Amino acid sequence: MEKYRLFLALLFLALALGFVSVVFVLRWVLFYREGLGWDGGPAEFNWHPLLVVIGFIFLQGIAIVVYRLPWTWKCSKLMMKFIHAGLNVLAFILAAISLVAVFDFHNAQNIPNMYSLHSWVGLTAIVLYSLQIVLGIGIYLLPLSPVCLRAAFMPIHVYSGLFIFTSVIATALMGITEKLIFSLKDPKYKESPPEATFVNVLGLLLSVFGGLILWIATRPSWKRPSELAPPNAAMTVRPGAEPNRDAHGRNGKM
Numbered sequence: 001m002e003k004y005r006l007f008l009a010l011l012f013l014a015l016a017l018g019f020v021s022v023v024f025v026l027r028w029v030l031f032y033r034e035g036l037g038w039d040g041g042p043a044e045f046n047w048h049p050l051l052v053v054i055g056f057i058f059l060q061g062i063a064i065v066v067y068r069l070p071w072t073w074k075c076s077k078l079m080m081k082f083i084h085a086g087l088n089v090l091a092f093i094l095a096a097i098s099l100v101a102v103f104d105f106h107n108a109q110n111i112p113n114m115y116s117l118h119s120w121v122g123l124t125a126i127v128l129y130s131l132q133i134v135l136g137i138g139i140y141l142l143p144l145s146p147v148c149l150r151a152a153f154m155p156i157h158v159y160s161g162l163f164i165f166t167s168v169i170a171t172a173l174m175g176i177t178e179k180l181i182f183s184l185k186d187p188k189y190k191e192s193p194p195e196a197t198f199v200n201v202l203g204l205l206l207s208v209f210g211g212l213i214l215w216i217a218t219r220p221s222w223k224r225p226s227e228l229a230p231p232n233a234a235m236t237v238r239p240g241a242e243p244n245r246d247a248h249g250r251n252g253k254m
Contacts, residue, residue, distance in 0.1 A: 002221040002222075003221070004070070007068075007070075007216070007219075007222055010212055010215065010216055011065070011069075011216060013212060014061070014065075014209055014212035014213055014216065015062075017205050017208055017209040017212065018057070018058040018061060018062075018209045019058075020205055021053055021057070021058065021202060021205045021206050021209055022053055022054055022058055024198070024201065024202040024205060025049050025050050025053045025054075025202060026050060027198075028049070028195075028198065028199055028202065029046035029049065029050055032195040032198065032199075033046050033183075034046060036050070038101075040104060040105060040107075040108030040109070041105070041108070041109075042105070044101050044104060044105050044108075045101060045102060045105040047097065047098060047101040048098045048099075048101045048102040048105075048175075049098075049172075049175065049176065049179070050098075051094040051095065051097055051098035051101070052094075052095060052098050052168075052172055052175075053172065053206070054094055055090065055091040055092070055093070055094025055095050055098070056091055056094065056095040056098070056125075056126075056129075056168050056172075057165075057168055057169065057172060057206060057209070057210070058209075059087050059088075059090055059091040059094070060087075060088065060091045060129075060164075060165055060168065061165065061209065061210070061213040062087055063084055063087035063088045063091065064161060064162070064165060064213055064217050065213060065216050065217055066080065066083055066084055066087065067080055067084065067223075067224045068216060068217070068222050068223065068224060072224075073224055073225060080224075081140055081141055082141070085133070085136065085137055085141060088129075088132075088133050088136070089133060091129075092126075092129055092130060092133055095126055095129070096126070099122075099123075099126065116174075116178060117174060118171060118174040118175045118178050121167060121170065121171045121174070122168075122171040122175070124167070125164055125167045125168050125171055128160065128163075128164050128167075129164050129168075132157070132160055132161060132164060135153070135157070136157060139153055139157075140157075162214060162217060162218070165210065165213065165214070166210065166214070169206055169207065169210040172203075172206055173203050173206065173207070176199050176202065176203055177203070179199075180195070180196055180199055184196060
């Protein structure tokens with residue numbers, strides 16, 4: 001793997017930013033908002049941003065780069081497929097629960113559903129994500145699809161995964177801005193109260209996290225080596241040592 005230390009630095013930075021983002025959104029809903037509950041009130045709505053950040057952003061980001069972790073390259077490809085699919089399914093479940101929370105809150109408070117750009121893009125993202133998971137499992141996990149279909153669908157699978165992830169980040173930024181505009185009355189959002197500043201920082205954290213995940217996922221030299229590669233192409237990770245620079249894995253999956 002080329003630039004192994006850079007890969008590790010960016011990976012750990014991304015994981016740190018993702019974890020801090022989760023802490024930020026948890027502090028937001030517990031300290032600045034009404035906490036968490038399931039009673040049709042604001043506390044139920046607060047599950048929406050929390051579960052979106054944990055599942056739809058953080059877990060999905062990990063699922064995207066899990067194939068590129070060098071210490072997993074000795075694991076079987078099938079095992080990594082199950083891990084990749086499992087993380088995505090868990091992320092989808094959390095995202096679905098977050099949708100139930102927001103729709104339940106809107107219905108209880110007589111607030112119209114699906115009128116904002118945030119809701120349109122968000123629902124489109126989760127529908128595409130469900131389709132991505134179903135097709136991914138059907139084509140790559142079930143031993144039914146021919147090799148030619150897997151190869152032909154792979155560029156679409158990779159592109160759509162990155163597109164959905166980027167769309168989710170954009171939707172989250174729209175959503176937290178919309179929430180602040182609606183919720184902050186005295187002082188208003190434009191007056192930059194502490195909550196507004198805090199949540200704006202959360203938005204920056206999510207943006208940088210997304211950017212790092214996309215960068216890691218699109219470097220050709222950081223792909224998992226092909227299982228058809230010669231044995232010396234596999235990377236052996238030794239503490240304090242540089243990995244084999246020949247292990248580029250140009251034909252591996254993301």
